[in-house]
Amino acid sequence: MKRLLSRIVIGFIILAAPLVLFSFKPRLILPLIFIWFLPVGLLLLLYIIQPLRRIRQQLLDLTREDLTDPPWKHPYLKEEFLRVFEYTRDLQDRLRREQAEREQIQSILYAIVEGIVATDASGRISFMNPVAENMFGLKPGTAIGKFPREVWREFELAEIFHQVFVTAEPKEREIWLDPPAKRLIKVQLTPIRMEEEGETQGVLAVIRDLTRLRHLETVRSDFVANVSHELRTPLTSIKGFIETLLDGGLSNEESARRFLTIISQETDRLNRLINDLLDLSKLESGRTELNQTRLYLAPLVEEVRQTMDARLAEKRLSFSVELGSVAVWADEDRIREVLVNLIDNAVKYTPEGGSIRIMEIGRGNEQEFIVCDTGFGIPKESLGRIFERFYRVDKARSREMGGTGLGLSIVKHIIERHKGRVWVESELGKGSSFHFTLPKYEERLDKRIEHK
Ligand code: ADP
Numbered sequence: 001m002k003r004l005l006s007r008i009v010i011g012f013i014i015l016a017a018p019l020v021l022f023s024f025k026p027r028l029i030l031p032l033i034f035i036w037f038l039p040v041g042l043l044l045l046l047y048i049i050q051p052l053r054r055i056r057q058q059l060l061d062l063t064r065e066d067l068t069d070p071p072w073k074h075p076y077l078k079e080e081f082l083r084v085f086e087y088t089r090d091l092q093d094r095l096r097r098e099q100a101e102r103e104q105i106q107s108i109l110y111a112i113v114e115g116i117v118a119t120d121a122s123g124r125i126s127f128m129n130p131v132a133e134n135m136f137g138l139k140p141g142t143a144i145g146k147f148p149r150e151v152w153r154e155f156e157l158a159e160i161f162h163q164v165f166v167t168a169e170p171k172e173r174e175i176w177l178d179p180p181a182k183r184l185i186k187v188q189l190t191p192i193r194m195e196e197e198g199e200t201q202g203v204l205a206v207i208r209d210l211t212r213l214r215h216l217e218t219v220r221s222d223f224v225a226n227v228s229h230e231l232r233t234p235l236t237s238i239k240g241f242i243e244t245l246l247d248g249g250l251s252n253e254e255s256a257r258r259f260l261t262i263i264s265q266e267t268d269r270l271n272r273l274i275n276d277l278l279d280l281s282k283l284e285s286g287r288t289e290l291n292q293t294r295l296y297l298a299p300l301v302e303e304v305r306q307t308m309d310a311r312l313a314e315k316r317l318s319f320s321v322e323l324g325s326v327a328v329w330a331d332e333d334r335i336r337e338v339l340v341n342l343i344d345n346a347v348k349y350t351p352e353g354g355s356i357r358i359m360e361i362g363r364g365n366e367q368e369f370i371v372c373d374t375g376f377g378i379p380k381e382s383l384g385r386i387f388e389r390f391y392r393v394d395k396a397r398s399r400e401m402g403g404t405g406l407g408l409s410i411v412k413h414i415i416e417r418h419k420g421r422v423w424v425e426s427e428l429g430k431g432s433s434f435h436f437t438l439p440k441y442e443e444r445l446d447k448r449i450e451h452k
Contacts, residue, residue: 055081109127109129110129110130112129112131113131114131114206114207114208115128115129115131115132115134115135115136115185115205115206115207115208115209116128116129116131116132116204116205116206116207117129117132117143117204117205117207118192118202118203118204118205119148119161119165119202119203120201120202121200121201121202123147123148123161123162123165124145124146124147125143125144125145125146125147125148125151126144126145126202127144128143128144131207132207135177135181135183135185135207135209136151136152136177136181137180137181138151148161148162153178154175154177154178156173156175157175157187160173160187160189161189161203161205164189164190164191164203165191165200165202165203168191168193168200169191170188170189170190170191171188171189172186172187172188172189173186173187174186174187174210175187183209183210183211184209184210184211184214185207185208185209185210185211186207186208186210187205187206187207188205188206188207188208189203189204189205190203190204190205191203191204192204223389223390226389226390227277230273230390230404230405231270231273233399234266234267234269234270234273235266235270237262237263237266238263238266238267238270241259241260241262241263242263244259245259245260265402268402269402269404272402272404273404273406276404276406276407276410277406279337279410280389280406280409280410280413283410283413283414283417284413290330290331290334290417290418291331291332291333292329292330292331292418293329293330293331293332294327294328294329294441295327295328295329295330295331295332295335295441296325296326296327296328297323297328297335297339297360297369298321298323298324298325300332300335300336300339301321301323301339301343301358302321303336304336304339304340304343305319305321305343307340308343308344308347311347312347312356315347315350315351315352315353315354316352316353317347317350317352317353317354317355317356318354318355318356319355319356319357320355320356320357320358321357321358322357322358322359322360323358323359323360323369324360326360326362326367326440326441327440327441328367328438328439328440328441329418329438329439329440329441329442330418330438330439331414331418334414334417334418335414335438337410337411337414338411338414338415338436339371341407341408341410341411342371342411342434343356343358343371344407345407345408345434346371346372346373346375346432346434348401348403349373349375349376349397349401349432350373350374350375350376350431351375351376354373354374354375354431355373355374356371356372356373356374357370357371357372357373358370358371358372359372362440363437365439365440365442366420366437366438366439366440367437367438367439367440368435368436368437369435369436369437369438370433370434370435371433371434372431372432372433372434373431373432373433374430374431375431375432376428376429377426377427377428377429377430377431377432378393378424378426378428378432379393379428380428383424383426386408386424387408387409387411387412387422388409389405389406389409390405390406391405391408392405411434411436415436415437415438418438418439419439420436420437420438420439421435421436421437422434422435422436422437423435423436
């Protein structure tokens with residue numbers, strides 16, 4: 001009804017207005033035009049602005065609902081509007097898909113273990129993943145928008161980005177970063193191009209940290225050199241004494257006996273060295289299974305002490321054990337090896353009349369054991385290296401005592417295989433205490449084994 005009335009009013013105004021205008025005096029034309037335009041304008045406004053408002057609202061709601069109610073009922077306008085609507089919706093879907101793809105690529109670049117850096121057509125850094133930021137010791141996001149030469153002090157690194165951009169040729173290089181980063185990195189750079197023959201849009205760099213790898217290579221070659229040296233020393237000595245014996249040394253029985261005793265000692269040393277090396281290699285490769293059971297350390301310590309009784313007596317060393325009845329979850333043979341190495345060292349490096357104590361402290365679900373002596377002690381600068389293979393504070397003294405330089409690295413491996421920790425505290429001239437922890441025995445650990 002209301003709609004009909006408004007249509008009648010529109011029709012009346014449109015038809016009647018020109019007639020009225022012509023029948024009145026010319027001076028009334030302006031006010032009449034005004035009177036005519038006012039309602040027509042208002043109606044036009046209602047007809048155009050109102051639907052536009054609805055369009056805006058519906059476009060805003062695009063993400064939430066389907067368009068079921070077009071603002072114009074006229075078939076042509078309705079169809080045109082629906083077409084625009086569909087187009088807008090397609091556009092939005094495409095944008096959403098592109099955004100998802102971009103986010104996926106970003107998360108891949110963020111998750112990758114290599115450092116990734118990209119520069120744009122202006123040569124500025126447009127992307128750097130956290131791995132790269134970490135390698136270069138940069139705060140997150142601080143390199144973005146800067147030129148490589150503003151970010152890195154290493155001229156070579158900044159220069160190589162420029163070269164790849166200009167020549168459009170991929171390049172790779174190993175570069176040592178200046179302190180504080182102090183790392184060896186391998187940078188592989190590729191020009192970014194949309195098509196194979198297209199213009200270079202920027203440079204993509206993949207960066208690997210080679211520091212650890214290079215360190216391992218050095219450690220390995222040092223190890224080979226050390227092993228060769230350790231093997232050659234007793235062999236040279238054995239060969240020397242055999243030659244002396246062959247050159248007439250056999251005629252004197254007393255010196256022959258002395259030489260043969262040395263040869264026998266050196267052979268023992270070779271044997272120990274090879275055994276320790278094999279042991280260490282097995283532990284490092286992880287090939288050996290731990291046979292963990294409920295284990296009390298007191299009887300094991302007693303067993304080890306008995307094997308060293310003669311040496312303890314010879315050096316007049318006192319030996320005390322302060323161990324309770326807390327059981328640990330450990331491999332008996334391996335822990336015996338730990339105790340032999342630590343107690344043997346305490347005996348070797350404690351002068352006559354000293355004392356050795358074995359103690360323990362409960363620490364939550366771990367038990368800490370301490371082998372304490374009143375020996376020579378270890379200088380501060382050596383404390384951090386004492387568990388390294390072949391590291392000895394005093395090479396001559398260790399060799400004289402028949403040491404291989406591998407005992408403590410074996411101890412470290414065994415304890416770490418048990419998920420324990422090992423460390424040393426020492427004061428030069430006063431003594432040392434070697435600490436290690438083992439998991440306490442719990443019934444559920446045994447149950448787990450039974451269910452296997
Ligand atoms: P080694 O066979 O030479 O004893 P280890 O690996 O057992 O090899 O020990 C490495 C070095 O640590 C030893 O050469 C010695 O200098 C030092 N060291 C180990 N235990 C003690 C200790 N209880 N007191 C003083 N120095 C020790």
